[in-house]
Amino acid sequence: MTSKPPILPTGQPATKRRILTGDTPTGRLHLGHFVGSLENRIRLQGEYDCYFLLANMHAFTTRAERFADIRQDTIEIVKDWLAAGIDPGRSTIVLQTEVPAIAELSWFFAMLVPFNRVMRNPTLKTEIESKGLGDSYSFGFPMYAVGQCADILAFRPDLVPVGVDQVAHIEMCREIARRFNQVYCAVDTHAEDQRHESLGGVFPIPAALVGRVGRLVGTDGKQKMSKSLDNAIFLSDTPKQVKKKIGAMYPGQTRDPDQPGDPDINPVFDYADIFVKDQAFVADLRERYRKGDNLGDGHIKAYVIEAVNELLDPIRERRARFEGPGGDDTVIDIIRAGTRRANAVAEETLAMAKERMGLNFGARAEMLGTER
Numbered sequence: 001m002t003s004k005p006p007i008l009p010t011g012q013p014a015t016k017r018r019i020l021t022g023d024t025p026t027g028r029l030h031l032g033h034f035v036g037s038l039e040n041r042i043r044l045q046g047e048y049d050c051y052f053l054l055a056n057m058h059a060f061t062t063r064a065e066r067f068a069d070i071r072q073d074t075i076e077i078v079k080d081w082l083a084a085g086i087d088p089g090r091s092t093i094v095l096q097t098e099v100p101a102i103a104e105l106s107w108f109f110a111m112l113v114p115f116n117r118v119m120r121n122p123t124l125k126t127e128i129e130s131k132g133l134g135d136s137y138s139f140g141f142p143m144y145a146v147g148q149c150a151d152i153l154a155f156r157p158d159l160v161p162v163g164v165d166q167v168a169h170i171e172m173c174r175e176i177a178r179r180f181n182q183v184y185c186a187v188d189t190h191a192e193d194q195r196h197e198s199l200g201g202v203f204p205i206p207a208a209l210v211g212r213v214g215r216l217v218g219t220d221g222k223q224k225m226s227k228s229l230d231n232a233i234f235l236s237d238t239p240k241q242v243k244k245k246i247g248a249m250y251p252g253q254t255r256d257p258d259q260p261g262d263p264d265i266n267p268v269f270d271y272a273d274i275f276v277k278d279q280a281f282v283a284d285l286r287e288r289y290r291k292g293d294n295l296g297d298g299h300i301k302a303y304v305i306e307a308v309n310e311l312l313d314p315i316r317e318r319r320a321r322f323e324g325p326g327g328d329d330t331v332i333d334i335i336r337a338g339t340r341r342a343n344a345v346a347e348e349t350l351a352m353a354k355e356r357m358g359l360n361f362g363a364r365a366e367m368l369g370t371e372r
């Protein structure tokens, strides 16, 4: 078994505070993921001890028969992460299905939340609708929301960087953490969230950290950017694909370049706000657009295309290292090394939780017969 990290007199491990977040491997990542969460993860890598989870178990909740796709999507999403700037030397990449503590905690947590509370989760409801699951979704599907609480709490993190659509899950996670600490660690029901750990709770009450753009509009100019809506610009798109997708965007209105236009209903301006670095320049473009100062939509798109490609160029360069023969194997090695590190933390959490629950009958290694 792995050794536990040292514990400071304050009760905190002698390591940096932690971050946990993850993605379900359902396909390639796009710009919405980047500005919604990835950007934050990359920025916080130095400051925090970061765990990035491949939620491959969750992929099975809606695609159990498509196991081969799930395996490949899992590998591809790691390529997206590494390309985007996640550094496996500093951060830990975790494969959910090889962290048994997560599955075990999921069961215990499922007993601390009413069934109806889970089913009221707005993110689940939206997903049932948008994925057309009707009433024939698997029993495991709503279970993933409880599982996500275990993903998070297994690492006892302070922060969970996510897009807005995930905030409902984090809220449920906070409720479960409070409840566990109250039921099994005698933390007072009125205790402030920040004091739970110092009052003896096993779990911190983690906070969601939403990226600078909560919801990025897709190239259809209407709905949220999403692979399934076919309105996404992927981190792996070529410069040509980016040019084509942005070039085809409807500017929200029909206008002549020398007639006044409304930049506020033009989704290309949303992208200009988010991706063009020189914001004084964008403000000037808006002004000219409003006046009808002979500013064609193609012009604005050209600036946006350039800005997006500037963002994606270094990502493309880094990705090239993992493409071609041997790329998948390199990725799998990174997953294995990370998951091993992750299990040290998750096993420690599970042991702490079971101890408080009166389930300390014997050490894990003894029970599994793997002690040396």
Ligand code: TRP
Pocket: 020, 021, 022, 023, 024, 053, 055, 058, 148, 151, 152, 160, 162, 166
């Ligand atoms: N449900 C998240 C998504 O689809 C992925 C996820 C799984 C996650 N476990 C997590 C996100 C834990 C944050 C924390 O994007």
